[in-house]
Amino acid sequence: MSYKSSVPMFWRMKDSKYRLTGTKCSNCGQAFFPPRNLCPNCRRRGKIEPLNFSGKGEIISYTIIRSAPEGFEKYVPYAVAIIQLDEGTNISGQITGDINKVEEGKRVRPVFRRMFEDGQEGLIQYGIKWELDERPDV
């Protein structure tokens, strides 16, 4: 068991980790995901409000992890990317599906997936990964 299995940590992050609730500064209009509680542009003048992100966006850089850190060994090889969300902020995320189809510039959408198992004793964590969004927008 480690901090990675911290129940309180995942409990308090449930809105951001599972529902993609970020924040927005209504003073300057900038959106934040992961959420920030202080707007770095406006600081004390800022006014932070919750903002639900669609999670849709575009891959701006990606790599295939072939040597994993502790706890992720059984998932290799897996793709991770920096995704530019449509709301105008970037996030790191795993891309599910065929790693050979991942490319910069491709559209992605969020999916709910198992993320990580902390050994035999720890939590099984779920969260958001992304998949290639190859359907035309409706």
Next chain:
Amino acid sequence: MKRVAVVGIGQTKFSEHWDKSLRDLSTEAGSLALQDAGIEGKEIQALFIGNMSAGRFIGQEHLSSLATDQSGLLPIPATRCEAACASSALAFRQAYHSILSGQHDIVVAAGAEKMNDIKGESASAALMGAADQEWESAIGLTFVGLYALLTKSHMKNYGTTREQLAMVSVNNHRNGALNEKAQFPAEITIEQVLKSPMIADPLRLLDCSPITDGAAVTILASEEAAKNFERPVWIAGSGQASDTLALHDRKSLTEMLATKVAAKAAYGQAGLRQGDIDIAEVHDCFSINEIFAIEDLGFCKKGEGGKFVEDGKIARGGEKPVNTTGGLKSIGHPVGATGVRQIADLVKQLRGEYGKLQVNGARTGLALNVGGSGATAAVHILRSEL
């Protein structure tokens, strides 16, 4: 501004030290530095030690007390500095500032890390403590993964090639092959780099600095105190800057803004420009980061770092020798020790004492130590004369 000099240096061999503990390595490097400075130790008034993650590597915190205790320096004040892989450049900078402030005359700046007591996967997870734990580590990113994301952006934007990246490792190993303190003192070829196992596309094993145990120590003295030492090397400039912890929050994936800001401060204080730098020790934790360094320190235009390497300009006999003693790639990267090791190597070069690795006529050297994926950068400029 007051003048401050480095008057003593010491470094253990960087290696997998199965028979030595963190305390063994720290005291060994400390003893070598005292011997080099020609003092006993009672002259030392304060100690600053850089260390990234002894708590996770060996379960030991409170290294400030441990280092002072084990070195027989009690009861002087001791402070641990942490900024991931830039920890000991920050310890050096704090030591420098403690003399500039007038508080102390002779102080120790050290760095130490013991990484091989735990298995590689655990060390990799511990290193991810330098990234954003909640949003980068949590999705299975690794440090080589973060630098792979930067590499791909650089390749896409500027046409940097896989071969140019390999040439960084080849250059550093060519130098490190002659460094008796290096973990991997052997030359490698471009073909070997390109055939080594893929770790995170497009970075391969021989693009990556190794996991290393080691310690390095410098002794700093005020101008007045430095008169009692034989071979002072002077600190001409010091700069430090920060950027977002998470890579995805950066404004650009093709430059290290913290490096640029820290370099500007250091050049400004020293009254020097990049053209005045004779040699540089830069943070090649992954091959791409040496290309970032060359560009962001201003040695060439943005995007031309790969060509700069390909043209041989960073070689020991080249226009701008970089990582003249092997870099992190060949010497090894005990994360919390690297910043002080870089400075100790510059001092040895600027004294003209590096034997086979000596860059003749080197009088001004620059050290760049980077923390995380670029969230901290520290630049120091040293000169043989001020």
